[in-house]
Amino acid sequence: MTKSTADLTVDACPLCGCRSSIEVGSIPYAWIWAELERQLGLTTPAELRRRFTPAPEAELFACSTCGLEFFSPHNQGDAAFYAFLTSAKAGYYTNRRWEYSVAEKLLHDGDSLLDIGCGDGAFLKQVAGRVGRAVGVDQNPEGIRDLAEAGIEARCTDLAVFAAENAAGFNVVCAFQLLEHLPRVNAFAEAARRCVAPGGLLLVSVPNNDRPRLNPLDPLDCPPHHVSRWRPAQLREFARTFQFDLVDVVCERRRPRSLPGLLRSLGRRTSAHRRRGAVTSADALDGRSEPRAPSRRPTLSTRHLRNLMLGHTMILVARRPA
Numbered sequence: 001m002t003k004s005t006a007d008l009t010v011d012a013c014p015l016c017g018c019r020s021s022i023e024v025g026s027i028p029y030a031w032i033w034a035e036l037e038r039q040l041g042l043t044t045p046a047e048l049r050r051r052f053t054p055a056p057e058a059e060l061f062a063c064s065t066c067g068l069e070f071f072s073p074h075n076q077g078d079a080a081f082y083a084f085l086t087s088a089k090a091g092y093y094t095n096r097r098w099e100y101s102v103a104e105k106l107l108h109d110g111d112s113l114l115d116i117g118c119g120d121g122a123f124l125k126q127v128a129g130r131v132g133r134a135v136g137v138d139q140n141p142e143g144i145r146d147l148a149e150a151g152i153e154a155r156c157t158d159l160a161v162f163a164a165e166n167a168a169g170f171n172v173v174c175a176f177q178l179l180e181h182l183p184r185v186n187a188f189a190e191a192a193r194r195c196v197a198p199g200g201l202l203l204v205s206v207p208n209n210d211r212p213r214l215n216p217l218d219p220l221d222c223p224p225h226h227v228s229r230w231r232p233a234q235l236r237e238f239a240r241t242f243q244f245d246l247v248d249v250v251c252e253r254r255r256p257r258s259l260p261g262l263l264r265s266l267g268r269r270t271s272a273h274r275r276r277g278a279v280t281s282a283d284a285l286d287g288r289s290e291p292r293a294p295s296r297r298p299t300l301s302t303r304h305l306r307n308l309m310l311g312h313t314m315i316l317v318a319r320r321p322a
């Protein structure tokens with residue numbers, strides 16, 4: 001089914017606000033919850049599940065203007081949903097991310113660094129000793145408490161309020177794995193831009209939607225966790241829209257030695273999903289997650305092969321004009 005957001009029941013694009021888009025897939029919420037519970041080893045509280053199941057299916061749209069893929073309704077998780085996720089034994093936060101090492105190489109002695117959506121402050125703890133000032137902002141009071149106990153400046157506050165008090169206060173501002181959670185990115189972008197000193201850097205990482213998916217039905221890439229899916233073109237569009245100079249979009253790459261294992265896993269996953277009529281192997285490589293009729297002869301395009309070595313994440317490096 002193709003649906004256009006000219007019908008106002010579909011949410012606007014989180015990046016550009018455009019109201020024209022095409023439906024590119026849908027995932028039953030029952031699948032999302034079942035897979036989430038299986039992965040986390042948890043049972044979702046009934047009240048939480050009811051509140052974050054706004055329709056039988058999460059419908060995925062592609063914006064006609066900027067190409068961003070987003071779910072409608074946006075259905076963004078709240079503090080209670082994240083408390084549920086972080087209660088999993090496996091742990092929601094991770095101490096090491098690929099983009100931390102990319103960002104760390106861009107830091108200089110004496111830099112003033114702001115991490116927006118810092119979580120439990122893993123990146124700040126990693127680099128605090130080598131910059132002049134390191135500050136974290138988050139709306140999760142537990143993470144902020146952890147950071148304060150580690151002796152790192154941290155604020156649990158509304159970002160717009162913080163930005164008004166700290167205009168041009170930092171020469172590096174970063175936000176890791178945040179944009180894909182936001183129903184509208186403009187409030188974040190404007191506050192982040194306000195915090196960056198002229199000539200300073202903004203570093204923004206998101207999952208790369210071009211990557212091959214080992215699990216095309218990854219529930220953590222669906223609402224209420226993620227509301228949008230980004231490719232490099234949308235990070236470049238982000239820089240342009242919010243008046244940053246684009247320095248680079250760097251994509252994580254898989255190690256060549258991981259290729260045989262990746263192909264075996266994709267084969268296993270896609271044959272299992274094909275039996276369920278969920279996705280084709282080409283979909284798995286393409287990152288498409290919509291249920292669809294099985295394809296008898298999945299074909300691999302050159303784009304699939306080019307994307308085969310992409311890792312999970314990419315990072316925008318942009319500069320506020322001096």
Ligand SMILES: [Zn+2]
Nearest residue numbers: 013016063066
């Ligand atoms: Zn858009």
